[in-house]
Amino acid sequence: MxxxxxxxxxxxxxxxxxxxxxxxxxxxxxxxxxxxxxxxxxxxxxxxxxVVARKMGAPGNPELAIGAVASDGSVWYNDDLIARLGISEAYLEEVRTNEAENAREKASRYRDGADLPSLxxxxxxxxxxxxxxxxxxxxxxxQVRDADATFxxxxxxxxxxxxxxxxxxxxxxxxxxxxxxxxxxxxxxxxxxxxxxxxxxxxxxxxxx
Missing domain, CATH: 3.40.50.2020 (Rossmann fold)
Known part of the structure; x- marks a missing residue:
């Protein structure tokens, strides 16, 4: 505790x-x-x-995470849940695009418009x-791994x-x-x-x- x-x-x-x-x-x-x-x-x-990421919510249930996307577009999908719910590629792309933009805006606000330092x-x-x-x-x-951090x-x-x-x-x-x-x-x-x-x-x- x-x-x-x-x-x-x-x-x-x-x-x-x-x-x-x-x-x-x-x-x-x-x-x-x-x-x-x-x-x-x-x-x-x-x-x-x-480092900022946003949860991607399921259709009609935004609290249920079907994945998450970082400010640079790096994404993780819960493939099993997506398949079980029958979620379409169109929905996935729409929510990924929207939440990636939200993550970018939040990261920019925290850094006062500056970019993430080179990793x-x-x-x-x-x-x-x-x-x-x-x-x-x-x-x-x-996102950190994709930016070529060594560890x-x-x-x-x-x-x-x-x-x-x-x-x-x-x-x-x-x-x-x-x-x-x-x-x-x-x-x-x-x-x-x-x-x-x-x-x-x-x-x-x-x-x-």
């Missing part, structure tokens, strides 16, 4: 330091990851930035406040065991402090788990490391 996202970030940072993990760049997934990612970036003496040859740690289905994390990891890790305070197994195919290393079998939702492992506003999240990016 974590007190809040900052506490989770400090515990995660200490764990990564003990492991001797090295990285040049830490990428938080907005918005909730930024309070977690800030202590991690500070501990690793790494720059902090964001080529970089050691990158992607951080989130927790992983439930892992849909957005998959798309984010694919890609995902680090989170808590994750469902099933998602960790799935995400290990997307990263060089997946690090989760807790993988409880009783996992139902990320928030159940935080005493305080309120919404993080865009302004709050951006403030973490602007702190000096």
């Amino acid at each position: 974590f007190d809040d996202r900052t506490d989770a970030g400090e515990q995660l940072a200490a764990h990564l330091e003990r492991r001797g993990l090295e990285a040049e760049l830490v990428l938080g997934i907005p918005r909730g990851a930024l309070p977690v990612a800030r202590p991690v970036a500070d501990a690793l003496d790494a720059d902090l930035d964001v 080529e040859g970089q050691r990158v740690v992607v951080v989130d406040d927790g992983v439930a289905t892992g849909a957005t994390a998959r798309a984010c990891l694919r 890609v890790a995902l680090a989170v305070p808590v994750a469902s065991p099933r998602s960790v197994d799935d995400l290990e195919a997307e990263a060089d290393e997946v690090i989760a402090l807790e993988t409880p079998q009783s996992f139902r939702a990320v928030g159940q492992f935080y005493r305080t788990f309120g919404q993080v506003s865009d302004d709050e999240a951006i403030a973490y990016l602007q702190e000096d490391s």
